[in-house]
Amino acid sequence: MFVDSMDDGWLPVALGRDVEKGASAGAVVNGQDIVIWRDKSGQVHIWEDRCPHRGMKLSFGFVRDDHIACLYHGWEFGPSGKCHRIPAHPELDVPPSICTKTYAAAEVAGLIWVAADFERTTSDTYGHAQIVSQSSNLRSDFDLVALRSIYIDAPLVDICDGIAGIFRGSVVNKGAYLLVEADHLHLLFGLQPVSNQCSAVHIVVLGQPDVTMSKTLLQKIQILRLSLEQGEVV
Amino acid sequence: MIAMTFHGLLPVQCFANFAQHRATRLSLEMDIVSQNIEHACFVIQGPPVLIDAFEMAMSLGPAECQVHTIARQNISIADIDVGEIEEIIA
Secondary structure (H helix, E strand, C coil): CCCHHHHCCEEEEEEHHHCCCCCEEEEEECCEEEEEEECCCCCEEEEECCCCCCCCCHHHCEEECCEEECCCCCCEECCCCEEEECCCCCCCCCCCCCECCEECEEEECCEEEEECCCCCCHHHHHHHHHHHHHCCCCCCCCCEEEEEEEEECCCHHHHHHHHHHHHCCEEEECCCEEEEEECCEEEEEEEEECCCCCEEEEEEEECCCCHHHHHHHHHHHHHHHHHHHCCCCC | CEEEEEEEECCHHHHHHHHHHHHHHCCCEEEEEEECCCEEEEEEECCHHHHHHHHHHHHHCCCCCEEEEEEEEECCCCCCCHHHHHHHHC
């Protein structure tokens, strides 16, 4: 299936739709704070969510063109993660050692993914995404509709069991995501481990669901969350 | 070039490691002139604004250390070795 390659050490962290050009968002993956931001060209970046100056979350900052500025003192960081301007000292040639940690990011199937081990270089990122798209067996006119992201206070293993129980269709578990075929729909559930006891699920519909179908799906997911968080068997 | 002298409660290895980490992060050159649990003297070279940033970072210091005072003195690179620096800043 078209996202098979993304199981190779990548984790979904957001719906692509939810991070617009010029916007940033914070997320947590296995306890690690990350910032996801999109520059004006549409390229997504994922970094450690921490300004090297005073530790302020970069996800609170401002995206301008191809850089993000920290909310605290306005330090500006370019796509490489290096600080290129300190407003309080505009004449300073900022040394390259002042930088934040960058992680490999990819955008595939309506989801934004980060390299699970946080070790891959950024140069791996888009080459990997191209390999995925080339191996895709989807029809070129296949639509994807991002449905929603949802946080659930439950471990992923319980969520996967719950999804299988609720949708009662064909469920393929790929580790970082589930592919579910139910009610004539193909669903992609991106699975993000926030912590041992908290997870995020990012839901994409492969196709064009009508409003009723979408509402039904959302209700089922809400039921799942309530059931899991209240400790009920789904 | 600045000689920066710290007084306080400064466990040696902890304070030196922290200082070196910050200096590296700010692309400053740092040499340890002298150090004991109550005082530390470093020679710092680099852009003035980044030396200021280094001083600010060291004033906060790691949790295990307490920095009570910081003194700075400009020194010349010419014909100065470690022994002379200690005399100058004393």
